[in-house]
Amino acid sequence: MLNFKYYSPTSIIFGKESTAGLGAQLSPEIKTVMFHYGGGSIKQSGLYVQVFSILKEKGVKVIELGGVEPNPKLSLVKEGITLCRENQVDLILAVGGGSVIDSAKAISVGVKYDGEVWDFFMGKAQPQSCVPLGVILTLPATGSETSPNTVVTNEEGLLKRGMKSDLIRPVFAILSPELTLTLPEHQTFAGVMDILSHVFERYFTTTGHVDVTDYMCEGVMKATIENAYKLRQNPDDYDARAEIMLAGTIAHNGILGVGRLEDWASHRIAHEITALYGTTHGVTLAVIFPAWMKYVSEEQPEKFVQFAKRVFDVSEADFRSTAEIANEGIRRFEAFLTEMGLPKSFKEAGLPSDQLDLMTEKASIFGALGGYRKLEVSDIKAIYELAL
Amino acid sequence: MLNFKYYSPTSIIFGKESTAGLGAQLSPEIKTVMFHYGGGSIKQSGLYVQVFSILKEKGVKVIELGGVEPNPKLSLVKEGITLCRENQVDLILAVGGGSVIDSAKAISVGVKYDGEVWDFFMGKAQPQSCVPLGVILTLPATGSETSPNTVVTNEEGLLKRGMKSDLIRPVFAILSPELTLTLPEHQTFAGVMDILSHVFERYFTTTGHVDVTDYMCEGVMKATIENAYKLRQNPDDYDARAEIMLAGTIAHNGILGVGRLEDWASHRIAHEITALYGTTHGVTLAVIFPAWMKYVSEEQPEKFVQFAKRVFDVSEADFRSTAEIANEGIRRFEAFLTEMGLPKSFKEAGLPSDQLDLMTEKASIFGALGGYRKLEVSDIKAIYELAL
CATH class of the missing domain: 1.20.1090.10 (Dehydroquinate synthase-like - alpha domain)
Structure with a gap:
């Protein structure tokens, strides 16, 4: 066995109807949340409305950024970074599968970095701080809900690259298996x-x-x-x-x-x-x-x-x-x-x-x-x- | 499968010579450390001297409390609570096996509680805050190095009782298998x-x-x-x-x-x-x-x-x-x-x-x-x- 360090601090809330536990994860210091998601599936399933109503109930300001595609794109990440900076977002809430979570992770480290976020993916820089990230998972696959990894595609050159940092492990991950039944x-x-x-x-x-x-x-x-x-x-x-x-x-x-x-x-x-x-x-x-x-x-x-x-x-x-x-x-x-x-x-x-x-x-x-x-x-x- | 919550935020530093990594775990805010241990084995092995010299090198004030026995006693826990309060201890460093860690955990929640620490073990109260805890493990057995549990024996009535709280999961745990060779x-x-x-x-x-x-x-x-x-x-x-x-x-x-x-x-x-x-x-x-x-x-x-x-x-x-x-x-x-x-x-x-x-x-x-x-x-x- 090799020497190692291990740190996995994500709070996991797992089980039937666990989405309802979102409110309990939002501490009073969280005033503005960026609600990040993909396409229409969370709207069809009712999850979008449920999440929105919990956020409203907690009285937080919600900044919406949908449209994450499979294999999340750098251009949307950059859009998210700008939105977070403009609105002083305290928490990014990723609702979806691995692409949404990975996109949110890239945004979370990009917000606090003066250079181009792609630097992290090309090994030119290591993130030093980030906006905290919460997750509601809808697709079990990438493991991104507790992992320190993100993979993003740079449309210029069709480069798909990953980065890794314990900083981007989500603060909480809500895992509701019934969301995956459909x-x-x-x-x-x-x-x-x-x-x-x-x-x-x-x-x-x-x-x-x-x-x-x-x-x-x-x-x-x-x-x-x-x-x-x-x-x-x-x-x-x-x-x-x-x-x-x-x-x-x-x-x-x-x-x-x-x-x-x-x-x-x-x-x-x-x-x-x-x-x-x-x-x-x-x-x-x-x-x-x-x-x-x-x-x-x-x-x-x-x-x-x-x-x-x-x-x-x-x-x-x-x-x-x-x-x-x-x-x-x-x-x-x-x-x-x-x-x-x-x-x-x-x-x-x-x-x-x-x-x-x-x-x-x-x-x-x-x-x-x-x-x-x-x-x-x-x-x-x-x-x-x-x-x- | 039942619904569950899971949270295990302990940083694990594992492997040969990992004790040397102690210094890196001590943030500048930590001014006073209580060094908690058992009997003479860590003195014989040289671990006591090594830990002391790392703590000195970091310039922290060290409060020593040895003497933890197997099946840690409430009386020593109370002594530790008093010492921590008197010296405004920022971190309790438990160096030893499960008994030392369990004793340290009980101290860590007792310091911040107005009542008797035994209340936690009798289910009369739940801890709300604690002094952070670090661990150097010398005996693999109880799993206390990352667990939310502690077991203490109250000498009055020979009662051995446990308590559980995610608060008392150690902040870091240094696991050096070579310490267990002897x-x-x-x-x-x-x-x-x-x-x-x-x-x-x-x-x-x-x-x-x-x-x-x-x-x-x-x-x-x-x-x-x-x-x-x-x-x-x-x-x-x-x-x-x-x-x-x-x-x-x-x-x-x-x-x-x-x-x-x-x-x-x-x-x-x-x-x-x-x-x-x-x-x-x-x-x-x-x-x-x-x-x-x-x-x-x-x-x-x-x-x-x-x-x-x-x-x-x-x-x-x-x-x-x-x-x-x-x-x-x-x-x-x-x-x-x-x-x-x-x-x-x-x-x-x-x-x-x-x-x-x-x-x-x-x-x-x-x-x-x-x-x-x-x-x-x-x-x-x-x-x-x-x-x-």
Whole structure:
């Protein structure tokens, strides 16, 4: 196990009708709130009206900024920063999924920074302060509701980049599984893939002696997979929705990655597909992960053997070599993706195959990727090709 | 899954030589620190000198209060409260195991309360503010380094009682596994039992649909048991010490218990043995848990079947009934205790058997115990008898 620091101070309010708990999270010092959201779904569901009436009841001034799109855009972030400064906003309330939360996080650090907020995403600056952030989550997927991460797309150059700081962990996160009962199938299972990917990026490591976190990773994967099957059968299953929502938060609040080298190559590789084609984040992860797994396990099958045995119950006795066991685990994961209606290749996703060089170039802009196995430019290109 | 709130804001600094990170945790506002510790072990190990020199280097005034005994006493807590008030202490630094941390927590809430601090332990008052608390942990066991709990013994009446408040979660916890390399065998494995007990109290529940946390509980149990075996073989195994230390924190920071009814009957039942005879907390838990398991599983074997299969790899095919599977899990847990050198009965612990009525009376002072199965006075007595 490696040395680590861990700090996850977000207050989680979880369960049925927990949105009603919003009022209790607003201390008297909060006079002005920026209500940040995406499209019309929170208006259709009644959540918009509910949030507004709680804010009104608390007597806070509300500044509205809707219109966050999937893969949140830098231009809207800049608009939010200006609005927050003009109105001296005390709290940004993000109501939505990961895109809304990520957009709110970028705004929250941009407000207090004299330079261009994009500096944080290009590693040119580290945030020193921020406007506090509260979350009402409507889509379990990115784990952004308690994570220190945000990912934003700069429309100039189609660059999708992330930043990380404990400062942007939300102050509170309200998680109401019943808000997710009406999610379309596509979003539900893209979210499931996103959740699994956050565990994968931590689980596949060369760091030894990580028993506690390995077992916890495997547990979160098993619970996610089992409950995804339940939701495939019955989207109205509240209990399965609750398990997926909790898994989504734990998968990315950092506890599963303590004391280990993480990977994150697949995220970088997948990001470039999304930046180019606007493909849903979870879908690009479904496209890239099987290819990444096959590519890196060929030289380093060890952790994939453990994955196969412990997560997919592959029996050692049924196979002749570690490579075969590792491959069977990957095969079962691919079968799971198919059963969830997710594409596992460019072809299945209906994506063109003529931009691999551009994507490779952009994915490797900061050099080699990955922790489990270091991926140079040629490796990245090979993974895109394997995913076709 | 039940609705829940979860808040665990402690900054964790974990790993080799992490004690050196103490200075970075002391903000300039901290002018006076109460350095709270137990006996001479931190003086022998050099930790006392190291902590003192970091505090001196930061230029803070140090108020010393040593002498915390296992099962911390109310009288010392009161002394600490007086010292903190007289010296306007800004931070209490607890350096030691659970007893030192629990004593510090009681002091931290007592300082800011006009009444008797024991009121909190008798449920007569809830703390509203406290002196911030930092921890350097020397013994992984109680999980008190990030938990909202403290347990103190009132010498008048030999009452051992707990209280719970998110206020007393430490601000920071420095976890250095190498500090635990010199722990005597007895403390190491009593600590292991304490860690397991915190998972048990959450794991054995009647709440359904708790897949994520069930799997995580099972993972923490497996990692704890496997690494305890490693330490039994080789007490100098840093990696195993690190796993046990991390397991100890996760077992009791609350995440394993979210969304479920917890039990805690065994802790109450065991506490009375400790209050009467001063027996190490982890040892009394080893004495009580097998008896509790046998007693409650007789009517409700379900969760014990899962425990047997998932934690101790009991194969369903080898047994004829759920009761047999459940019993085999308990039997394997008892075998583990024996292999760790822990007693699993009053007899093995060398405890007298003539005070069962008194202990039963005191354990049931607040009424029936337990969540998995509700235990009335007669049940509690029966468990003590089963543990003889």
